[in-house]
Amino acid sequence: MKIVADLHTHTSASTHAYSSLREMVQGAKRQGHIAIAITDHGPAMADGAHKWHFGARRPFPNRIDGVYVLWGIEYNILPPNGGIDPIRLDDAEALDYTIASFHEPCYSPADARAHDIALDTILKNPLVMCFGHLGNRKFPFDKEKLISQCNQYGKIVEINDNSTRVRKGSWENCLEIAKLCAHYRVPVVVTSDAHAEFAVGRVDAALELVQEAGVPEELVLNADENRLRNFLLARRGIDIFA
Numbered sequence: 001m002k003i004v005a006d007l008h009t010h011t012s013a014s015t016h017a018y019s020s021l022r023e024m025v026q027g028a029k030r031q032g033h034i035a036i037a038i039t040d041h042g043p044a045m046a047d048g049a050h051k052w053h054f055g056a057r058r059p060f061p062n063r064i065d066g067v068y069v070l071w072g073i074e075y076n077i078l079p080p081n082g083g084i085d086p087i088r089l090d091d092a093e094a095l096d097y098t099i100a101s102f103h104e105p106c107y108s109p110a111d112a113r114a115h116d117i118a119l120d121t122i123l124k125n126p127l128v129m130c131f132g133h134l135g136n137r138k139f140p141f142d143k144e145k146l147i148s149q150c151n152q153y154g155k156i157v158e159i160n161d162n163s164t165r166v167r168k169g170s171w172e173n174c175l176e177i178a179k180l181c182a183h184y185r186v187p188v189v190v191t192s193d194a195h196a197e198f199a200v201g202r203v204d205a206a207l208e209l210v211q212e213a214g215v216p217e218e219l220v221l222n223a224d225e226n227r228l229r230n231f232l233l234a235r236r237g238i239d240i241f242a
Contacts, residue, residue: 001211005035005222005240006201008074008099008132008158008191014040015047017195025064027200034225035240036200037070037097042085044076044106055091068240070232072097074132076106080114082121084128092127096236099158100125101132102139115141123153129235130189133160135174136167143173147180154235156221157181161206162193171209178213187231188215189222 009024010017019027021038028036041048058071072095075084084100092098100122102109107118119141122128131150134141134157150157159178163170181188190207194200210220217223221231225241232238 001207001217001220001223003033003190003201003203003207003220003222004225005033005037005228006031006192006194006203007037007070007097007130007189007222008039008160009036009194009200010040010074011038013049013053014045014195019197021060021069022064023197024194024200025067025069027194027197028067029065031201033067033201035068035070035228037072039072039074039097039099041103042073042075042087044078044085045103046105048076048085051085051087054087054095057091057094062242070096070238072099075100075128077102077118077122079107079110079118082118082125084122084125096232096238097130098128099130099132100128102136104138109138112140112142115139116145119146123149123155128155130156130158132158133163133167133170133193134158134177135160135163135170137169137173143177143180147177147186148184150186151184156187156189159188159190159206159210160193161191161203162199164205164209174209175213178210178215181219182213182215185219187219187221190220
């Protein structure tokens with residue numbers, strides 16, 4: 001299995017990242033990817049992009065050097081009940097691809113009940129497409145309850161390669177989540193969470209995890225050009241082949 005697009009990446013608009021938009025696109029091109037999602041952190045993160053960043057309404061062409069660029073955001077899940085970064089509604093609705101994730105600077109880890117409440121709010125939020133790095137063991141939650149409802153609310157789940165290295169204990173949690181996605185037929189995306197061009201497409205560990213969990217390839221949205229295209233057409237009206 002090989003991914004055709006990296007759907008979780010950060011540019012230097014998130015100031016703890018190290019590469020420009022063009023450099024990230026070049027990283028995707030070197031990997032032979034057809035698309036890349038630019039998902040800089042929302043403004044609730046101390047060094048996330050300013051809210052005006054997400055109101056720029058695609059300040060670049062759809063395609064750069066042959067790579068389709070999806071204009072997105074990684075929302076911060078906010079306490080206590082699962083809010084997201086307060087950007088303008090029309091700006092949020094104009095984005096191509098959206099993730100929501102727990103980040104400790106924005107949401108201090110609590111208990112599973114509190115996390116369940118926050119994740120249930122995200123589950124029902126139509127502005128969010130994907131749950132980001134759910135495997136973080138600092139944020140326990142009822143995995144089966146959440147994953148079993150994802151298809152009902154049109155949510156997909158990310159298997160984040162970076163988590164296998166920087167979030168201790170994530171492998172076991174991600175493996176359980178991936179197995180639940182396979183059981184409930186919830187689509188997943190395999191992502192790098194790259195913060196520099198050299199990490200774009202680095203997903204070997206996440207692919208190994210997905211395969212160990214028995215996730216069939218047809219559930220991995222970004223492992224096939226047509227599968228990814230059909231998903232984005234259905235959800236956002238975006239044709240990455242155009």
